[in-house]
Amino acid sequence: MSERTLRGKVAIAGIGETTYYKHGKSPDAEFKLALQAVLAACRDAGIDPREVDGFASYGNDRSDAPRLAAALGIRELRFSNMHWGGGGGGVAAAVANAGAAVHSSMANCVIAFRSLAQGQFARYGRGAQQAAAAGDDAFLAPYGLMSPAQRFAMKITRFMTEHGIRHEALRAIALTSYHHAQTNPRAVMNGRPLDVEKYEASRWIIEPFHRLFDCCMENDGAGAVLVVPAERAKDLPHKPTYLLGAAQGGHHRSAAPVHNAPDYASAHFPTVARNLWAMSKLGPKDVDVLQAYENFTGGVLLGMVEHGMVSAEEANDFLVPENLRFDTGKLPLNTSGGNLAECYMHGLEMVNEAVRQLRGDACNQVKDPQVAMVIGGPMVTPVSSLILGTEATL
Amino acid sequence: MSANISHVLPPGLPAPAQEPVALPYWEGTRAGRLVIQKCRGCGKHQWGPEWVCHRCHSFDLGWAEVAPRGRIYSWQRPHHPVHPALNGHGPYIIVLVELPGADNVRMVGNLIGDPLQEVRIGAEVEAVFEPHDEATPPYTLVQWRVVG
Numbered sequence: 017m018s019e020r021t022l023r024g025k026v027a028i029a030g031i032g033e034t035t036y037y038k039h040g041k042s043p044d045a046e047f048k049l050a051l052q053a054v055l056a057a058c059r060d061a062g063i064d065p066r067e068v069d070g071f072a073s074y075g076n077d078r079s080d081a082p083r084l085a086a087a088l089g090i091r092e093l094r095f096s097n098m099h100w101g102g103g104g105g106g107v108a109a110a111v112a113n114a115g116a117a118v119h120s121s122m123a124n125c126v127i128a129f130r131s132l133a134q135g136q137f138a139r140y141g142r143g144a145q146q147a148a149a150a151g152d153d154a155f156l157a158p159y160g161l162m163s164p165a166q167r168f169a170m171k172i173t174r175f176m177t178e179h180g181i182r183h184e185a186l187r188a189i190a191l192t193s194y195h196h197a198q199t200n201p202r203a204v205m206n207g208r209p210l211d212v213e214k215y216e217a218s219r220w221i222i223e224p225f226h227r228l229f230d231c232c233m234e235n236d237g238a239g240a241v242l243v244v245p246a247e248r249a250k251d252l253p254h255k256p257t258y259l260l261g262a263a264q265g266g267h268h269r270s271a272a273p274v275h276n277a278p279d280y281a282s283a284h285f286p287t288v289a290r291n292l293w294a295m296s297k298l299g300p301k302d303v304d305v306l307q308a309y310e311n312f313t314g315g316v317l318l319g320m321v322e323h324g325m326v327s328a329e330e331a332n333d334f335l336v337p338e339n340l341r342f343d344t345g346k347l348p349l350n351t352s353g354g355n356l357a358e359c360y361m362h363g364l365e366m367v368n369e370a371v372r373q374l375r376g377d378a379c380n381q382v383k384d385p386q387v388a389m390v391i392g393g394p395m396v397t398p399v400s401s402l403i404l405g406t407e408a409t410l
Numbered sequence: 411m412s413a414n415i416s417h418v419l420p421p422g423l424p425a426p427a428q429e430p431v432a433l434p435y436w437e438g439t440r441a442g443r444l445v446i447q448k449c450r451g452c453g454k455h456q457w458g459p460e461w462v463c464h465r466c467h468s469f470d471l472g473w474a475e476v477a478p479r480g481r482i483y484s485w486q487r488p489h490h491p492v493h494p495a496l497n498g499h500g501p502y503i504i505v506l507v508e509l510p511g512a513d514n515v516r517m518v519g520n521l522i523g524d525p526l527q528e529v530r531i532g533a534e535v536e537a538v539f540e541p542h543d544e545a546t547p548p549y550t551l552v553q554w555r556v557v558g
């Protein structure tokens with residue numbers, strides 16, 4: 017019996033994105049942004065958009081697959097898939113779901129994408145304004161706990177207090193993203209550098225570990241990747257980027273109500289990371305470049321620890337800017353600027369950056385990377401992560 | 411609606427929907443008692459309210475009064491107002507409290523007292539019932555105060 021795996025079976029043949037805008041500044045409607053990103057990914061792959069036969073997304077994307085298929089005159093829709101869960105927890109899962117559809121021959125040519133126009137629709141950073149809070153929120157909102165930052169803050173407080181991790185570790189993550197954005201013309205924060213003084217002087221969003229620059233932006237735009245069978249990718253214009261490993265989900269009762277997850281001080285990756293490494297047949301030391309979703313810098317720390325990229329004990333020493341930069345880093349991190357400084361495209365921009373790094377045409381190009389990792393939105397549930405590699409890793 | 415100085419947070423925040431699955435809890439708080447789910451199948455407490463026991467899958471979930479005492483499991487001090495009612499209010503403290511007397515279930519509330527006070531994980535706290543009699547329907551929140 018052949019091994020059940022996605023390792024090496026599918027590849028990302030095309031990537032695309034729109035111009036990235038500050039939230040509310042897109043001149044285009046959200047659906048139009050989605051169309052632009054899909055067409056850009058097809059163009060990049062050298063594939064006629066009418067040949068696309070599937071769409072996978074996450075975070076309750078409003079640009080639904082049948083509507084996209086109709087607008088683009090797609091001949092036949094064979095796969096439409098929405099991954100449960102909020103925010104960017106599903107970014108890697110959407111790519112994996114596209115890959116699973118392709119590998120199982122349910123579809124041949126699947127787009128994984130995300131589109132967001134928060135001027136047209138509501139923002140994330142403020143609580144819902146209804147009079148009565150229902151479900152879990154009945155036990156949270158009356159106490160002023162409503163925003164994503166607040167939902168995650170107590171996980172970070174507990175983890176960092178327990179392990180004696182200093183806020184400078186989080187500061188290094190923020191400085192790294194902003195540093196990389198300064199040489200990325202796509203980045204919303206290009207031309208807006210961040211230094212230690214500016215970080216330390218920034219206002220508290222939440223004590224004890226969330227200053228303004230520890231929190232992601234909110235942006236308008238769209239991003240997309242095109243996933244095809246590995247064999248087909250070899251005949252297309254770009255060097256294929258192979259999917260080596262993918263995992264999604266959450267550990268035991270990570271979604272328990274009212275902050276009752278047994279393993280609370282977690283980004284919810286313990287089992288996901290185990291499954292990711294198992295499929296990829298690789299380990300933390302094999303990763304040449306890491307894109308780790310920053311909804312908040314604390315989540316990057318937790319996600320890195322849970323994937324074994326750094327131990328909690330080493331975090332204070334390891335998480336310094338020199339170790340994270342594309343040119344000097346032992347572990348280059350968020351080389352395009354990430355959610356903090358390139359664009360908050362719910363992590364899809366990180367998948368595109370991982371592909372650029374492996375193709376060798378990133379704006380902050382790491383030297384000859386073979387394995388890239390994307391850690392999706394931490395601390396929500398379900399979460400997901402992804403390992404991509406060049407042909408040499410197959 | 412008048413501001414009530416005995417309330418931790420200003421008026422105007424969402425009221426809790428007192429849904430059927432959680433009704434004994436809300437009725438308990440009105441009477442100054444902390445009442446949470448306790449499975450009749452396996453005898454264990456669980457929180458928040460669910461339709462089934464996550465341990466033994468019994469649907470026979472009873473309710474039991476538990477000691478209104480706990481210890482701080484984690485905390486945060488939000489500064490950024492996430493709701494119009496909090497504009498200009500300034501920082502406040504949210505605590506996650508674990509109840510050793512009830513299988514270590516956790517509850518979220520505000521910490522009473524100086525909003526800038528130092529908060530220590532592990533600190534012993536006791537419940538303080540905060541009635542919102544002016545609301546329709548009225549409800550009572552459970553807040554926490556450091557003991558000793």
Ligand SMILES: [Zn+2]
Nearest residue numbers: 449452463466
């Ligand atoms: Zn039970």
